[in-house]
Amino acid sequence: MAAKRAIKKQSLPDVIADDLRQRILSGELAEGETIRQEALAEEYDVSRMPIREALKRLSAEGLVQWANNRGGSVTRHSLPEIGEIFDLRILIEVDLFRRAIPCMTNSDFARCEDILRQMETSYDKNDVGRWGKLNHAFHTALYAASRRNLTNELLDRVSLQADRYVRMHLSVMKQREPARKEHRDLLELAQSGKVEEACELLSRHIRRSKEQLLEMIAAKRSEQETL
Amino acid sequence: MAAKRAIKKQSLPDVIADDLRQRILSGELAEGETIRQEALAEEYDVSRMPIREALKRLSAEGLVQWANNRGGSVTRHSLPEIGEIFDLRILIEVDLFRRAIPCMTNSDFARCEDILRQMETSYDKNDVGRWGKLNHAFHTALYAASRRNLTNELLDRVSLQADRYVRMHLSVMKQREPARKEHRDLLELAQSGKVEEACELLSRHIRRSKEQLLEMIAAKRSEQETL
DNA sequence: TTGCTGTATTTTGGATACGAGTATCTTTTG
DNA sequence: CAAAAGATACTCGTATCCAAAATACAGCAA
Numbered sequence: 374m375a376a377k378r379a380i381k382k383q384s385l386p387d388v389i390a391d392d393l394r395q396r397i398l399s400g401e402l403a404e405g406e407t408i409r410q411e412a413l414a415e416e417y418d419v420s421r422m423p424i425r426e427a428l429k430r431l432s433a434e435g436l437v438q439w440a441n442n443r444g445g446s447v448t449r450h451s452l453p454e455i456g457e458i459f460d461l462r463i464l465i466e467v468d469l470f471r472r473a474i475p476c477m478t479n480s481d482f483a484r485c486e487d488i489l490r491q492m493e494t495s496y497d498k499n500d501v502g503r504w505g506k507l508n509h510a511f512h513t514a515l516y517a518a519s520r521r522n523l524t525n526e527l528l529d530r531v532s533l534q535a536d537r538y539v540r541m542h543l544s545v546m547k548q549r550e551p552a553r554k555e556h557r558d559l560l561e562l563a564q565s566g567k568v569e570e571a572c573e574l575l576s577r578h579i580r581r582s583k584e585q586l587l588e589m590i591a592a593k594r595s596e597q598e599t600l
Numbered sequence: 601m602a603a604k605r606a607i608k609k610q611s612l613p614d615v616i617a618d619d620l621r622q623r624i625l626s627g628e629l630a631e632g633e634t635i636r637q638e639a640l641a642e643e644y645d646v647s648r649m650p651i652r653e654a655l656k657r658l659s660a661e662g663l664v665q666w667a668n669n670r671g672g673s674v675t676r677h678s679l680p681e682i683g684e685i686f687d688l689r690i691l692i693e694v695d696l697f698r699r700a701i702p703c704m705t706n707s708d709f710a711r712c713e714d715i716l717r718q719m720e721t722s723y724d725k726n727d728v729g730r731w732g733k734l735n736h737a738f739h740t741a742l743y744a745a746s747r748r749n750l751t752n753e754l755l756d757r758v759s760l761q762a763d764r765y766v767r768m769h770l771s772v773m774k775q776r777e778p779a780r781k782e783h784r785d786l787l788e789l790a791q792s793g794k795v796e797e798a799c800e801l802l803s804r805h806i807r808r809s810k811e812q813l814l815e816m817i818a819a820k821r822s823e824q825e826t827l
Numbered sequence: 828t829t830g831c832t833g834t835a836t837t838t839t840g841g842a843t844a845c846g847a848g849t850a851t852c853t854t855t856t857g
Numbered sequence: 858c859a860a861a862a863g864a865t866a867c868t869c870g871t872a873t874c875c876a877a878a879a880t881a882c883a884g885c886a887a
Contacts, residue, residue: 382878384668386841403872419841421869426656434658435750441611460721470690480856523684527754573861611870637839647872650841669839669878763830 386426393427397436397447398537402448415459435534450534452591458534459583465528466512466579467572473486473519474563474571485514493553505536512556515556515563515569519548528595539582542589552582612646619644621706624663624674625764626729627726631676635664647783662761677761679818685761686810690754694799698748701790701798713785720780732767739785742790767810769816769822779809784803 381390393413396402408428413423438443450458476526507534516525532586555578562571610618621642623629635655639646661664666672677685719734736759743752782805789798 382668386840387668411867422841422843425870426653426840429653429656430660433657441609441614443850444868455752456601459750459753461751464691464695521684523681527688527758531754613870622855636837647875649871652839653870670880671839 375435376564385423386430387404389413389417389419389423390430393431394434394436394533397431398505398533398540400537402447404447404524406447408445408447410444431441434530436537448540452587452594455590456587458531458538459579459586461530461531462535463576463579465524465531466516467526467576469516469519469521469528469589470563470575471568471572472521473516474566476518476520477563478518481514482560484503484517485511488514489556489560492556505540505543508539509536515559521542536592538586539564540587540589552578602657607666611658612712615642615791616640616646616650617654617657618660619701620761621661621663624658624759624798625732625766625767629674631674633672633674635672637671661757663764670786676763677813680816682765683810683814685758685765686806686813688758689755689762690803690806692751692801693743695813696743696746696748696755697790698795698799699748700743701793701795703745703747704790705745706746706799708741710792715741716783716787719783728767728770732763732770735766736763742786765813765817769820771811779805808827 377567390563392522395462403407410421410424413424413428417424417515428439431437434447436448437445438448488507488511492504492511495503495507506573512532513525513529519525555574557576559571559578629635629813637648637651637655640651640655646652654670655664656666658664659672663675664672665675715734718736719731722730722734739759740752740756743755746752760806782801786798786801786805789801
């Protein structure tokens with residue numbers, strides 16, 4: 374069949390929300406930073422209206438906090454909250470993985486393989502933004518076979534939050550080697566149908582990065598306090 | 601300490617979104633119904649602007665679907681999707697319950713008791729809307745001790761969807777007696793610290809209402825098709 | 828009759844303008 | 858001198874207006 378070239382029409386709030394999201398994820402807009410509609414409007418050379426919509430959307434996603442008549446600011450999570458975000462990822466991802474594995478076909482595995490290869494090349498280039506995206510794509514591909522759209526959407530929201538903190542510290546993370554191997558192992562376990570082992574590994578995989586990250590963020594924050 | 605009487609200032613989009621949400625939950629705005637901004641604006645006697653914001657918010661909550669330049673409509677879920685929603689409830693609620701039980705204090709139990717009593721009086725009055733709210737409040741109270749704000753927020757979003765379908769069929773549900781007993785049992789098991797048993801019961805409790813509901817919705821929908 | 832095309836109407840998206848709410852700074856008073 | 862009251866500046870929220878997109882419909886041709 375001729376592939377439909379469905380171009381997704383993006384309205385201004387769409388593209389602005391996307392851009393702002395990236396700026397928050399990349400840390401360009403820092404935690405706690407206050408947001409002024411007019412400033413952004415001028416920056417993007419549009420009226421305040423699409424800015425408002427974009428901000429409201431990000432607010433619904435949890436990236437910015439909003440107060441009536443008082444404007445917004447980039448959400449700042451406490452350490453326990455960040456831990457909670459990763460616990461949510463474990464909860465949801467393991468459930469999805471368990472449901473997905475029995476349904477995975479060769480094309481699913483191929484797709485995961487493909488992403489994994491791309492990741493391994495970008496390891497070397499130290500391209501943080503790209504690695505983050507691929508990491509997320511890999512996890513998404515693992516659960517695609519579950520056919521659980523709503524759950525996957527929910528996971529996307531949670532992962533968005535997690536990614537903020539992952540990217541913040543990705544550049545400083547020394548040992549990405551273990552993660553690399555774990556990704557391979559995850560795929561292999563899934564391929565050989567070892568559901569429980571695979572889920573167990575996935576759980577450990579996320580928990581490990583959670584602990585590593587919490588440590589780094591705690592260090593960074595206590596350091597900032599002493600300034 | 602003196603309880604803070606933080607009055608939440610509600611802007612127009614707030615109250616409109618709340619009202620529309622109720623109208624969708626109550627079924628006054630039916631599945632698939634298209635939404636016209638101007639009509640609502642006239643109805644609430646405001647401009648289209650606050651309506652737009654309210655709709656966007658409901659869209660973020662998943663209650664309405666939005667298409668660029670094409671307006672919105674009340675979300676309609678497929679049967680598998682409705683099942684998925686309840687599976688999500690099981691996943692998240694059981695996790696919260698397990699974390700909450702060890703942390704529950706006497707005041708937590710008292711609060712649950714209180715809601716339970718209110719529910720039992722409204723059983724008789726067949727006050728569907730009120731029962732739905734109390735049911736949700738009871739589940740929320742069960743998990744309050746977990747102190748997991750983000751997870752509870754996520755659950756609220758999911759429960760919102762579930763409540764739509766619960767309320768749709770609450771009036772026709774014959775046997776609410778089992779649910780009544782299960783609620784009591786849940787509380788007692790939690791009180792005596794039997795974590796695993798309590799979680800097991802909770803899982804069954806939700807799964808049962810899922811199955812009951814899916815059956816009814818399937819019947820209703822196939823009936824509508826033959827018209 | 829059927830299918831296409833161009834136009835008209837409807838509906839949404841975005842800009843501008845105005846009004847309301849907040850915070851800050853100054854002034855006044857105890 | 859401190860604290861409260863008032864004035865001012867600034868930002869957000871809402872209404873109105875205009876432009877762009879989508880849909881519906883009518884007319885025309887095969």
